[in-house]
Amino acid sequence: MTLIRSVSLRRVLDSRGNSTVEADVLTESGGFGRAAAPSGASTGEYEAIELPTGEAIAAARQHAVPRLIGEVHAGNQRDVDAALHAADGTDDFSEIGANSAVAISMAAAKAGADVLGAPLYQHLGGTFRGDNFPIPLGNVVGGGEHAKEATHIQEFLAAPVGAPSVSEAVFANAAVHDRIGALLDERGIAAGKGDEGAWAPPIDDATAFELVAEATDDVADDVGFDIGIGLDVAASELYDADDEVYRYGDVERTPAEQVDYIADLVSEYDLAYVEDPVEENDFDGFADLTARVGDRTVLCGDDLFVTNVDRLQRGIDEGAGNAILVKPNQIGTLSDAVDAVELATRNGLQAVVSHRSGETEDATIAHLAVATDAPFIKTGTVGGERTAKLNELIRIAEDAV
C-alpha cells in the first residue's frame, strides 16, 4: 500500500530568501507527503553536507529516486532511509546532499502517515509513545551568526519550564518577546530582528541578560508559572582556534576562562539551559562544565554532537553534556535523528528537537518531538516559519491534526 510511486524535487524559498529542497512523495495507493529541508548559518564542522540546491536535486534524482520508486514502502521509514544512504554511499551525504536526503526522508514519513490515515507523530512514535509534550525554548534576543552588530551570544531563550501546557508555554514565550520589545523601546534602543525572529539590538551581552531577566520575571508574574532563561552560546563561532581564545568583541577568554564564565552565568542567572557553551572539539571543557553545573542545568551539545550517534557516544563516555540537540538535517534522515534521541534517552541525556536558522513552513520537527517524547523543542518564538511549528504543537496537543 505504501510502495513509493513517485518522488518530485523542487527548489523553494526558505525564510532567509535562499533556495532549499522540497520533496513530494506519492505512494501507489495515493498517499502523499511533502517536506522541505531547513538550513543552518552557525553550522557545525561535523554536520552532514548540504549541497547547493540545484546540485542536491540533480544528484538525488540520479542516485536516490530510482532506488525508491517501486522499490521501497514509504511506511517503512528505516527502508526509505537505508535506500537514501545506499544511494549516497558516503558517511556525510556529500553525494546527494543532506538537504535532498532530509527532504525525501521527511516527505516519505508524511506519505506513510497519510496512507495510514494517522497524524505524523503517531506514525513515527507509535501508539505506546509517552504522552508528554516538549517545552518550547523560544529565542527572544540574539546575535552571533544570526544578526550582525548584536549580542555575541547567539541566542537568549525563554524557557517556560513551569508551564502547565504547550499552549501556555508558546504564548508565554511570545509575551516575553513582546515585553523585551517594549523594554528596548523604553530605553530608546532601536532593534531589528535576526534570522529566527529574535530581537537583534546593538547591545552587549550583559545588557541582554538584564533585559531578558526583567522580561521573563514580568511575564512569569503575569502568567503565574516559572520562566527560566536559556542560552545558545554557539561558542564555536566565537572561538579562534589559532590563538586558542574565545573572542567576545574586545574581550578574550581562554578555554579555561570560558568554562568559568559559563559556570558563573549558570549561577548568576539560574540558567535553565545552555547550548554549546564551548567549541565543538572541546569534549574536555564540556565534561568539566558538566561536572561543575550539570546537576543544575541542561547542558546541550549542538555543534558538539551534530545529531551523530558516534559523537554522542563519545560525549556519553566522557561525561560531556547532559542533553543533545536533534536537527534532522544535521545527520540527513529521520531514522538517524531518532537513533540519536534513543541513544541519548537510554543514557539519561535529554533530547532537544530543533529548527535551523533558515526554515520553511515545514512542521515535521513538532511531530518528531512529540513522537520521541523529547522534553524540549527549540523552534523560535515569532515569525511564520517558527509559528508553523508552534501552532502545529498546539494542534497536536488538542488532537486536532
Ligand SMILES: O=C(O)[C@@H](CO)OP(=O)(O)O
Ligand atoms: O545553532 C543553532 O542551534 C541553530 C538553530 O537555532 O542555528 P543554525 O541553524 O544557524 O545552526
Ligand SMILES: [Mg+2]
Ligand atoms: Mg546551536
